[in-house]
Amino acid sequence: MRTRLPGIVLRPYAGLADAGEMFRIFTAANEADGIDERTSEAGLVNWLQHPGTGFNPADDLVFVEVNGEVVGYGWTLWVDTTDGLRDYVSRGHVHPAWRRRGVGTAILERNEACMRALAASHETERTKVMGTFADERRPGAVALATKHGYTRVRFFFDMVRPHLDAIEVPPLPEGLELHTVNDRAGYRRIFDADAEAFMDHWGGFDASYAAFEEWLGDPDFDPSLFVIAWDGDEIAGAVINLIDENENQMLNRRRGLLASVFVRRPWRRRGLASSLVGSSLLLLRDRGMTSAWLGVDADNPTGALGVYERAGFAVHARGTAYRKPMEPDR
Numbered sequence: 450m451r452t453r454l455p456g457i458v459l460r461p462y463a464g465l466a467d468a469g470e471m472f473r474i475f476t477a478a479n480e481a482d483g484i485d486e487r488t489s490e491a492g493l494v495n496w497l498q499h500p501g502t503g504f505n506p507a508d509d510l511v512f513v514e515v516n517g518e519v520v521g522y523g524w525t526l527w528v529d530t531t532d533g534l535r536d537y538v539s540r541g542h543v544h545p546a547w548r549r550r551g552v553g554t555a556i557l558e559r560n561e562a563c564m565r566a567l568a569a570s571h572e573t574e575r576t577k578v579m580g581t582f583a584d585e586r587r588p589g590a591v592a593l594a595t596k597h598g599y600t601r602v603r604f605f606f607d608m609v610r611p612h613l614d615a616i617e618v619p620p621l622p623e624g625l626e627l628h629t630v631n632d633r634a635g636y637r638r639i640f641d642a643d644a645e646a647f648m649d650h651w652g653g654f655d656a657s658y659a660a661f662e663e664w665l666g667d668p669d670f671d672p673s674l675f676v677i678a679w680d681g682d683e684i685a686g687a688v689i690n691l692i693d694e695n696e697n698q699m700l701n702r703r704r705g706l707l708a709s710v711f712v713r714r715p716w717r718r719r720g721l722a723s724s725l726v727g728s729s730l731l732l733l734r735d736r737g738m739t740s741a742w743l744g745v746d747a748d749n750p751t752g753a754l755g756v757y758e759r760a761g762f763a764v765h766a767r768g769t770a771y772r773k774p775m776e777p778d779r
Contacts (some may be wrong), residue, residue, distance in 0.1 A: 454515065454551045459559055462510035468493040470512065470519040474544045476699075481545035482586045484766070489695040491668045499663035501655040503527040511559050513543075513552050520547040523556035525563050527571075528653030535575040536653065537564035537775065540582065543589075553593050557581075561597075561776070568775050577775040584768045591769070599771035603651055604747040606754070608762040613734040613741065617760075618727030622719040625678045625685055627728065633665075636672065640664060642684040646711035651746055652770075669693050674705075674736070676728045678721055686712035686721045688729040692736060705733035707743040710753065717751060726760045 472490040479486055497506050504526040513521040523541025530536050539560035543552045561579065568577045581599055583590035621627070630636060644656035664670065674690035689709040697703055707729055712721050733741055743762065745753050 456515055458514045460512050462506045465494055471522055474542050477544050478542045484586055485700055487696040487699045495666040499659045501660035502657045520544050521552045521556055523560050525560045530653045531648055533575060535573055535577045536580045537568055538580045548589055565776060578772045579775055580772045582770050594771045598773045601769050602772045603770040605768045606745050606747055606764045607766040608757050609742045609765040610761045611740050613730055613739055616727060616730045619720055619723045621724050622721055625680050628679050643709055643711050646713050676725050685716035686725055688725045690729050703737055703739045705738040705741045722756045
């Protein structure tokens, strides 16, 4: 593996203590790139303790050191997508003080080697591809992806409602009611309904037991923020809202996240999503938030982008999913 930086060392994941290094680098990278998202060390620990299908920290995480200092990290995962592929995905972050010195290239080339080897060991009828993702506020990441032969396949938007004034809440469709859940069985029903609804969307969704446990273990998991519409004993749709107190404190703001907005197929095209989003904004305002944000597939097949724009959200930033054909193991 070639790199322009003398003394570079790539090492595997060494345990939960590495979460602190990941937090440090992720925070510095987002500050440098003007990306107003943060994570927490506790959140990273939760992710590392509950690896789902397609991800194993011991095999899939890599850390780059120079003279004993961690200057970047990366990881790989794989997911079976709704368009019939097995997507092997490379991700990573480099501390801004060490950019443009070959660290990102070293991470990507290591990740690709691991993905090729893993793909060669997988027996599947699905077409295998390599994928990555880059926020357009990270021009270096965009350039790295395109240099290595990845092409754009999908755009995603971060959307922000800058204030929570004048919230309109359309009525629920006839026969539906809002009820909360407060036990593990109810949480599992919400999780499974979310996974089912997103089978109609682009990409992949890890519905494994480990992914469910990770969701429950999120430091900001708060079911009192969920807005759930029921048709009798069936979940018609929901918004899984979240307030990231650590992020808000770091960015000196009061912003809530509509982390997942979904409507199951039999209840679509009846205005349910608009009602759930409006109710969510009211709930977040009642909990002291002054703005809200969410992420959306720019080509969402259910018209979600229009729902959010009518609810007062506007595009704040854009990211791109990239793919290229799986290369044979070298």
